[in-house]
Amino acid sequence: MNKRIQRPLLMFLLLSLMGPITGCWDLIELNNTTLITGIAMEPGHNGKIKLTLETLNASEATQKGGKGTSPSVVQSIEGSTTAEAVNQLNQSIDRTMLISHVGIIVFDEKLARTGLSKYLDPLQRSRYIREDVTILISHNTAASNILKVLYPRGEYSSLKIREQVRSYEKGWGGIAASQLFDLTQALLVDGREPMIGAVTLNGDPKRSEDTESIKSLAPKALVNLSGMAVFRGDKLLGFLTRDESRMVIMARNELHGTTLSVPVEDQGKFAAIRLLRVRPKMQVTLDNGKPDIRLTVDGEGLIYSIEKKEHLGEVSGYLNLEKQASDYVQQQLAGTIQSVQQKFGVDIFGFGEYMYRRHYKEYSLVADEWNELFARTPVKVEARITLLRSELKTDQLKKEEIGP
Numbered sequence: 001m002n003k004r005i006q007r008p009l010l011m012f013l014l015l016s017l018m019g020p021i022t023g024c025w026d027l028i029e030l031n032n033t034t035l036i037t038g039i040a041m042e043p044g045h046n047g048k049i050k051l052t053l054e055t056l057n058a059s060e061a062t063q064k065g066g067k068g069t070s071p072s073v074v075q076s077i078e079g080s081t082t083a084e085a086v087n088q089l090n091q092s093i094d095r096t097m098l099i100s101h102v103g104i105i106v107f108d109e110k111l112a113r114t115g116l117s118k119y120l121d122p123l124q125r126s127r128y129i130r131e132d133v134t135i136l137i138s139h140n141t142a143a144s145n146i147l148k149v150l151y152p153r154g155e156y157s158s159l160k161i162r163e164q165v166r167s168y169e170k171g172w173g174g175i176a177a178s179q180l181f182d183l184t185q186a187l188l189v190d191g192r193e194p195m196i197g198a199v200t201l202n203g204d205p206k207r208s209e210d211t212e213s214i215k216s217l218a219p220k221a222l223v224n225l226s227g228m229a230v231f232r233g234d235k236l237l238g239f240l241t242r243d244e245s246r247m248v249i250m251a252r253n254e255l256h257g258t259t260l261s262v263p264v265e266d267q268g269k270f271a272a273i274r275l276l277r278v279r280p281k282m283q284v285t286l287d288n289g290k291p292d293i294r295l296t297v298d299g300e301g302l303i304y305s306i307e308k309k310e311h312l313g314e315v316s317g318y319l320n321l322e323k324q325a326s327d328y329v330q331q332q333l334a335g336t337i338q339s340v341q342q343k344f345g346v347d348i349f350g351f352g353e354y355m356y357r358r359h360y361k362e363y364s365l366v367a368d369e370w371n372e373l374f375a376r377t378p379v380k381v382e383a384r385i386t387l388l389r390s391e392l393k394t395d396q397l398k399k400e401e402i403g404p
Contacts, residue, residue, distance in 0.1 A: 032095055033096045034055045034056060034098070035055065035098050036053050036054070036055055036098065036102055037101060037102060037158040037159065038053070038102065038103060038106070038147045038157060038161075039051065039102055040052040040053075040105075040106040040138075040143035040146060041105070041108060041143060042108030042110065042142055042143045042144060043108065043110050043111055044078035048079060049078065049079060049080070050077075050078050050144070051076065051077055051086065051089075052074060052075070052076040053076075053086075053089060053097075054072045054073070054156060054158055055072060055074075055075070055093065056101075057070060057072055070150065072158075074147050075089065075093065077089055077091075083122055098128075099126070099128045100130070102130075102158075103158040103162045104133065104162050105123070105133055105135050106136045106137070106146045106199065107119065107135070107137050107138070107143060107196075108137075108143035109137060109140075109143075109236065112231075112235070115233075115234045115235045120184075124184060129180065131179065131180050131181040131184075132181065133179060134162050134165055134178055135178050135180055135182075135197075136197050136198065137196050137197070137229040137236065138198075138199055138201075139239055141205070148205055148208065149201070149205060149222070151219070160223075161199065161223055165197060168225050169256065170257065171258075172257075172258050173249050173255045173257065173258040174225060174242035174246050174249075175197040175225050175228060176195055176197065176245070176249045178195075178196050178197035183196060187233070190352065190363070191350065191354070191356040191370060192347060192350040192353040193230070193232055193347060193348050193371070194231040194234075194348075195229065195230060195231065195240075195245075195248070196228065196231070198225070198227050198228055198229045198239050199224065199225055200223075200226040201222070201223055202221065203219065203221030205221050208220040226239070226242065227242045227244065228240045228248065230344050230348055231346075232346050232371070237344045237346065238343060238344060243332070243336075247332050247337075248349060250280065250297065250329075250333065251282075251295060251297070251333060251336075251337075252349060253278070253279070255278050257275060257276060258274075259273065259274050259275070260274075262324050262328045264306070264308050265308070266307070266308050269307035270306075271303065271305070271310075272303070272304035272305040273302070273304065273385070274302045274304050275299050275301040276300055277299065277300045279298045280297045281298075282294070282350070283295075284351050284354050284359070285355075285359065286355075286362045286366065291351075291373050291374065291377045292377075293351050293377055293378075293379045293380065294380045294381075295337075295349075295380070296382045296383075297329060297333065297383045297384070298383075298385075299384070299385045300386050300388055301325070301385060301386075301387055302387070302388060302390065302391060303321065321387055322387050325385040329383035329385060330381055330382060334379070334381045337379045338379075341375045341376075342375075346374075347374040351374060351379075
């Protein structure tokens with residue numbers, strides 16, 4: 001090959017290889033970073049926002065264990081905006097903070113009552129905040145306290161609370177999915193107001209901050225899921241109990257499973273029914289400008305226990321329990337709907353959303369006043385529970401009498 005061509009070609013190949021083998025322009029050494037795992041927001045002084053961040057102590061968050069120090073570090077700072085407060089935290093933290101691994105964000109009850117839009121805006125804009133981050137509202141305690149509770153297993157607060165929400169949602173159903181994606185969808189959809197999971201603190205948070213507290217058999221403080229927070233738009237109205245939250249989730253077809261304590265005929269005795277599948281069906285129409293709302297719930301379950309003698313070896317025993325379970329679910333659903341109508345006056349069940357999707361022209365006539373119409377409309381509720389079988393044993397344990 002001609003030397004005039006060979007030399008420029010070689011230089012071109014060398015220059016082409018320099019690009020792929022160079023480092024990233026935004027490279028940060030891993031040992032110079034720290035992961036933000038939880039964020040709490042609450043009102044600060046002089047109109048500012050107080051931001052509390054939980055950062056992971058990686059040396060302690062391992063299966064082998066560390067030196068016995070705290071698995072995370074919790075620090076607070078105030079700023080006029082969320083972004084300002086986050087960027088100021090390096091005045092007390094020596095490492096570069098990575099926000100992409102945030103597991104939970106807790107808003108203070110006082111902050112939520114003023115409106116969440118301006119606090120959600122930076123979260124929804126950020127390319128680092130994931131859509132599946134868990135959003136919660138603190139109830140009867142400061143949001144920062146939720147991140148300060150240590151646990152005996154050495155888990156940092158954010159991980160424990162996030163797993164707690166998932167397990168509770170699947171096992172009992174007292175809280176709905178409360179992720180950033182769910183909240184965003186609820187704010188955008190017509191005919192349904194948002195709900196967010198609520199957390200509270202039992203015990204003394206100051207005593208639970210010490211690492212010595214996790215060595216105790218009885219934790220000094222525990223974070224409990226306390227139901228759901230009800231919103232109108234982005235503003236908090238109040239809270240539902242765990243039982244009421246479960247009924248709302250059931251009506252919205254978001255219940256994965258739950259256990260009912262159904263009262264039986266004998267005073268103070270119950271039958272435990274484990275619901276495996278629940279299929280709600282809504283029907284919403286307009287009759288001369290007035291809504292006609294119906295809710296039918298079909299469910300299937302098992303008999304976990306029963307505190308009275310019932311002949312489960314016969315069909316009549318199952319039919320009797322099915323009637324009692326159906327009546328109980330129907331009463332609970334109807335009572336919850338009436339309570340929401342009277343206390344909050346907003347549709348969190350999605351009756352308006354059902355009408356919006358199936359009868360848009362009719363819904364458009366009442367869209368601006370749907371919440372008011374819903375609050376004044378009696379909802380007809382019907383429940384049908386089918387019991388598939390009992391658990392391992394059919395009859396109660398009973399010793400046969402000896403003698404004539």
